[in-house]
Amino acid sequence: MSRTSAPCLVIASFSMDFVSGLFSAVDWSKKSLYLSILSIAFNPTAWNIVARNEFHNKTITRVFGSARNGCYFLAVMIFSFGILRDTLYERALKDQPKQAILPEPLNVVIPAILFLVGQTFVITSTWALGVTGTFLGDYFGILMDHRVEGFPFNVLRDPMYVGSTMCFAAGALWYERPAGLLITAYVYIVYIIALKFEGPFTDMIYSTRAAKTASSKKEL
Template sequence: MMRHWDRWLRNTPVLEGAPAHLKRQRLRRSVLWTTVSFAAMQFLRRVDIPASLTELEAPAPSPFHRVQRMVVAGVRRTHVVDLRVAEVQGALATIVLAPLLWNLLARWEYRVRGLSRWVGGDRHRAHTCFCGYVLAFSALREFCFSQAVAVTPAWDLSALTWRITAERALRALGFALYIAGSAISGAGFWRLGKFTYLPEYFGIFCDEIITSFPFNLFADPMYLGSALMHFGYALMHLAPTGLFLAVILSLAYWIAARLFEEPFMNKLYAQERKRRRARALRSAAEPETGIRERAVKGASGRAPAARAVGEPGRA
């Protein structure tokens, strides 16, 4: 059983380029984060949070009875998030497909240079086209997300005596998350510049590792910023559907970054470092060879004759 598992780990495109122990660790974490995410999605889908909070104001003989009333009041027979709505289905599809498709397209470019051949062999132009596709699909995803939030019901806080305070607090928290996510994501784009959106798959590498903000604090600032922006947008609109979709988006980002992009990127940079070292050794050896050839030519008055492979030297 373990031999089959190890063979699958070696051959799978998931975590390509990573050692076996790192693959096991990442897969265990993926299972953990997937479980937590699905639990959060089920909570947001089934629990009416405002209805549960109304029980905080009602008298109860004990904290246990209060929690019991909150659970009974919050869990609804009908789902808070209705997955049958077309806008929600469209948002789900674009959220899941966005990182999947651009990773598949980038891997296709790396394997067969399909985009580069399509634009005449220019890898920089191919990467520009790829960036345009990613931005266009991301814009489509944002549109579907906003439509799903707009057509689905928001939380009804009218039963709370502190409704105004709760609404203002949630909207303020959402606005803060949206601004923080925009700042983190924008700073990441600013630092990367032309190296945004998987340029390594196109043979375009950074000369040095970027260690300034936000990369000194976050491993994937653009993904983190985007997730915070979606959570903030959902809270500003008091939309449980938006929070549900934001959880799915965060999980999709985590899987794309940790299982596909990061290990493969490390593999590509390791190969690039080897190529650069080999080029440096060749360039360091070429001047010495040229000096020796010029010395021999100066001593004999003519260049040394080429010798066939295996021909013995003359005394």
Template sequence: MAALEEYVLLDDPNMLVAALGIILKPAIWTVICRSEYRTRWMTNLFRSKYTACSVLAVTILLMGVVRDSLYMTALQSQPTLPAIHLPVVGYGIAGIGSLFVFSSFWRLGWYCTFMGDYFGIHLDERIDSFPFSVLDNPMYWGTTLNFLGVAFMMGSPAGLILCLLIVVCYKILLRLEEPFTADIYSKRGLAQKKV
């Protein structure tokens, strides 16, 4: 088999910019959310936690469009590998990923999909039905499957590398988010017991 360097051009500016976009999206929203939780600066600025959360939601969605565009541009500028050009497999993987993403959104709703916990917007209890009954954090892993599916659709080793970077970013993000979410719902449980 040919060397990886033949199929992944690491010095391609499109690849580097896509990697930067993949890293920056969760980093930016994490910084915004943590600072909002500590200071309520967005809630104070917009005079409503719901408006502030919606502004963040639109920001996250726009960053997602930019990230996805950078990913596609990178894949189009990279060589392909016929052995992994598996469009049917790619569509299947992306279909499963989309199912996880959309069903997560359906269960969580607008505000809780877009980090409502940091704004003081909470569900009554943690969700444990599908897709959360199948895996933890189905929104993140569904998104990852979408990127993986596209890599197979295009036969792109670079897409697989960028997908691995997405996994690393989400793993780091979850190390920050999961304890926070668990803490919020345990505090809510204690507060409800006192009432």
């Protein structure tokens, strides 16, 4: 065995023991755990499906009479289901076994910092994008004039998803529920999958507009 491989094996062993410890600290019999998991998967999945349907068929626009009104309706729905998801997550945490994860005073300091930073990313993202930019307005044909490059987008590509994940981790550490850390990892995976579909589709929308604009200029 080489000298460089020994530390890697130690780290890998520690990681496996840590993950195994998290799984053993979960009460898998609680229905609230599965409700939380389902709500986390539902939100990005449902809104991507609804938004793509809107892009192709304009269903919500026809119902509400305009793209902007339809987008506002979807914003209310996304925000409301987001609150429901957070409520179910908090209930799931409280139903799980409590176990010290961090020593004092880090058990208070670290989750507080995670929550503050996470909320900063979420709130400043929403402020920079506006209501229509945040809540899938581009699928309604409400496109931004240019890419937002200021804070927090000059720090992270997807600050809203990262900030949300940080808040989930903060909740797990604050309530000292190891199950919450597993749910946080699940949240991160769900967001990565959602971005695989959402990102390229959004890029396609703006690329199509750019191509049409260039074509119009040539005709002139």
